[in-house]
Amino acid sequence: MTTFYYFRDDYSEGCHPNILQALQETNLEQQIGYSNDRYSAEAKTLINEQLIGQHADIHFVSGGTQANLIVISAVLKPYEAVISAHTGHINLHEAGAIEATGHRVEAIDTSDGKLDVASITPLLNQVNNVNSVQPKMVYISNTTEMGTIYNKAELTALSDFCRANGLYLFLDGARLPSALTAIGNDLTLNDIAELTDIFYIGGTKNGGLLGEAIVIIHPELKKGFKFSIKQKGALLAKGRILGLQFRELFRANLIFELAAYANDRALEMVPAIENQGYSFMIPPCSNQLFPILPNPIIDELAKNYLFHTWQKIDGQHAAIRLVTSWATPATACDRFIADLKRLTVKYKNEATFH
Amino acid sequence: MTTFYYFRDDYSEGCHPNILQALQETNLEQQIGYSNDRYSAEAKTLINEQLIGQHADIHFVSGGTQANLIVISAVLKPYEAVISAHTGHINLHEAGAIEATGHRVEAIDTSDGKLDVASITPLLNQVNNVNSVQPKMVYISNTTEMGTIYNKAELTALSDFCRANGLYLFLDGARLPSALTAIGNDLTLNDIAELTDIFYIGGTKNGGLLGEAIVIIHPELKKGFKFSIKQKGALLAKGRILGLQFRELFRANLIFELAAYANDRALEMVPAIENQGYSFMIPPCSNQLFPILPNPIIDELAKNYLFHTWQKIDGQHAAIRLVTSWATPATACDRFIADLKRLTVKYKNEATFH
Amino acid sequence: MTTFYYFRDDYSEGCHPNILQALQETNLEQQIGYSNDRYSAEAKTLINEQLIGQHADIHFVSGGTQANLIVISAVLKPYEAVISAHTGHINLHEAGAIEATGHRVEAIDTSDGKLDVASITPLLNQVNNVNSVQPKMVYISNTTEMGTIYNKAELTALSDFCRANGLYLFLDGARLPSALTAIGNDLTLNDIAELTDIFYIGGTKNGGLLGEAIVIIHPELKKGFKFSIKQKGALLAKGRILGLQFRELFRANLIFELAAYANDRALEMVPAIENQGYSFMIPPCSNQLFPILPNPIIDELAKNYLFHTWQKIDGQHAAIRLVTSWATPATACDRFIADLKRLTVKYKNEATFH
């Protein structure tokens, strides 16, 4: 049993060579610590250049859960809550990190991981009821944890609703570059900045070694943010390495190029999978695919590929999750498709597929 | 005005070339995320090999404040407090990170940054008084924030006292390699493991890009520790980069070799400084020096060197802090000493030093 | 528009006259503060006398939310969560008090406010998954927030399951006296002590001015509990008044007598309501009734009675909640029934109701 390739996630490899190159070139330059270095300043400039008509405060932290817990605990008062899709990263995948900062996550069931005005509205009934926690922030992710994306009309509707109801809108962009290069996307980074109050851009899942860039738009949320980063243990002494990731990733839009590449690798597998007669739990649009396969084929594939079995569909089928990255070679996808074809033929020909 | 060199701290440069080399070589290898990678496993083995007769649980996190807040909040019950020297990093330099996890830091005044039985004993009077927070952990650092070290007799006395009184002993080792290679040191890494309940070894300040290795000795403290790391946002998706730092640093004891080098650079400046007629606020023993200099000379030096002015001594003098690192070239030290000599002569020859 | 009676809750009046009498008689006796008084000791003895073969640690606090947050935060480690019915008081009615102590409430949908093994089991899948908060406690209430009760077989099954799976079982007994005197109950206070790890007995809703008696059975949970009470601001200087409530309430089982009285007042209304052709959202068994009434009748009743409209049933009907207390006069119930009858006749006779 040999593992040919990991389609498990988009953080199984190191980083884009440009970053290693920059680490090498700058290694012995002395820089001031705690994110007061030159590379961080350069990275912030590059990101702000993509925003029209406003100047964002930008802070770099190491990872997504860290970004989420810092943003939410910095913004909310103790009795305020954050609204999330039930499938949201903060609700299911952070070991209670948000609650550990004292805040409730109000989770809403969705079919596709996306929030909208209709699903949020009922929670506003509890506003001003002293026995209820007070919702004050809406958390969304783009792409979502189900690989879906928001389009401009959807995000605008959500943004308008939040502003009308005194709710902050926070976008978890751990896979924002994937979203902004996805099929069906009509949003720009500047749109994200205009429609949300605070968001972040993931480096870890888009070619960096580590790092998320928190972009603060709403002026009220800018004040004192650096203290929140320090207090949560997220201020690296050598903050230079975070700055350097983003300087390289935002030079010539490398980060979006890498995301587009990863999306392409996934999307090129779609017709081949459909041609074998399989459908998808979620319509594919970015670097996450959720094909529904027969259980015996899943078992066979698992001998040579790493992936998550995401959800049972029925007694004979489950959806698996395949994730491609900036580093996925086209040959790995080809091999997977070839193996799927072979197993599909075998499966159809055998009465019992062991 | 040109800055010749930063003696400001030991994290102004990148990392030892071996680490960059390892990042390069392993970059496209696929590894499981969240510290379940092969390099982390190898690093843990290398560290455990230095411990005799016990097997530690080892976890890698990104920085010192993060290590401190995770350890303390994981170990203490809500009503328990940690005892620290007033100068302790957790007390003065972490923006309230420990209190943010709900725990009080009981600070004790010291002359040299070191705790001992006599200074801790009075705090035990409040044990079992319902109106008092309950001390349950002693936090020390080695080297301390004042550049001093514990010897084996001192650490043994503290350890015995803690065990006799039901207190956990936690050692912040952000500069532990400096301490274990300092003048006057008679402790080994294994001694640290035998005498404390939990400690960490700093990578950031000893040649790594980032990373601290938390070493858990006390069996009760091992349980569930990974959840504490995740919940505080400290579990990197690409945990491989932390593992790789420590694998390289512990190969052939590189980390101690680098610390010894940094200590040497500092200690070689000591006689030259003394020969100019200056004394030290703290007797020098590792990579931090606290020479007491006349204010006008400090002002002049500050034009070409970065350093912290640590403490006012009298109306005419202050102690500055000079820190060397694994990357400090001997030539930088030589130049600093030459400048100090030149300024000293000039200062003595002028009635009023401009 | 005159309000004849509040059926809104069971805390709209003061307290049973015996308590006022005891306050009067003991008023000038000097007692040690912070619950070290004689009355508290006497109350603890009276409660422990009802428990066979074990000695509980008993602590008095002021209210239910306070009891819940102290118990949960005292018992759980930072990364551990409490499981509750979605309708549970800690989930819906405490303004995020549990999350404010750092812990997630894992909510489970139920039809009747009760948890069972089948509903809890799926949550155990996340045990040991580092990205998931770890369930460690099951929270139930008896009577539940929907007026239902647990019988001995149900509570035993839950208790066995919890013990087999390393989960603490915590029973919120704000209305435990109502439950133990409800129709269908086969549990004793001693059964509660044998089947749970920690629970509390409500004084506030059962004839006291204030106060809940937390009863700790599991030896591990006893240690240091007083510090948790103090740290959450719940240790009254004049703890004597809490002790006195419970001394009086547990003398000659007054508390159960009062609960039975309240249940009787509610249950006597049931046949009269049914005779008018109405059904109940929840089968009545204690002092909370949830009759389903036509909206126009609810509107009319609301002119003279205070009650909560609990839940919309369909376009024309809603369930209201009627609650009786130890102080509800039979005449108030009679008047309500008479008004309901009158309105029912009127409603049936009119094509359009007013």
Place this chain on the structure above:
Amino acid sequence: MTTFYYFRDDYSEGCHPNILQALQETNLEQQIGYSNDRYSAEAKTLINEQLIGQHADIHFVSGGTQANLIVISAVLKPYEAVISAHTGHINLHEAGAIEATGHRVEAIDTSDGKLDVASITPLLNQVNNVNSVQPKMVYISNTTEMGTIYNKAELTALSDFCRANGLYLFLDGARLPSALTAIGNDLTLNDIAELTDIFYIGGTKNGGLLGEAIVIIHPELKKGFKFSIKQKGALLAKGRILGLQFRELFRANLIFELAAYANDRALEMVPAIENQGYSFMIPPCSNQLFPILPNPIIDELAKNYLFHTWQKIDGQHAAIRLVTSWATPATACDRFIADLKRLTVKYKNEATFH
């Protein structure tokens, strides 16, 4: 060995008879819960009537530690700290309650329990240093934990300084009625409201069964305060009993009359103690006395009186704390003085005092 009297504190008895009378009279009146009752409204009106030219938001909670932790956690952002005298209640007597809400207490050494501009100023050096917690509130108590008081000039200076430096001024008034009736006081309740941002008036130590009235002056601090009360478990279902305490205490200024009575009982003992040749650790001005007595006499007195031995003075002497209350009979004071005289004579006549 018989205990004649407790001079241990001012909460050893029940409450003033007017309160018991009011509890009796209102007992069966139905009131809306959670502090929306009529008595609370009446009490708030009575308190606001003492304030000129401003309308305060007033909330009733059960005790002092509760009031402190709610106010501080409601007002501060996560990275902000509160400044207190080292002897402050929040620093020494609340089991880490403030830190448990996530905030550091910055303690300042004082000789008399009082803060002033000179002692606070050095802490402002850390403002805007990312490694330091940010001071944002000054906590004082009046009377202090050492029985001293602020005069108008002192409080005005502190208030001006706080306003000039963006610090909130919070006054713990657990013994505010004692302060406002103390020897040397020149402050009114209205002055307190004008010079602080938020304060509270203690009921527990001034004739009530329980209860502190939090008075919010600064408009920014008023918003959402009720949620903070609920979330910390401090919102009593029968909030009526808190309202009733303060309605009775503020009728015809009963609370100040009671405080003056208590002060008188203490101060009448002063000349008698001095006439025996004893001095006081703190100049007496209110209901707390700290006489310095020979250890053998303290031991003898302790056989018949309860009091705290406060502080060792030298090898032969200690200061004890004597506290009088609204309920202390003059005869108890007389008896204590007589016993002190008798023991003093005996002590002087014996070479060795057994």
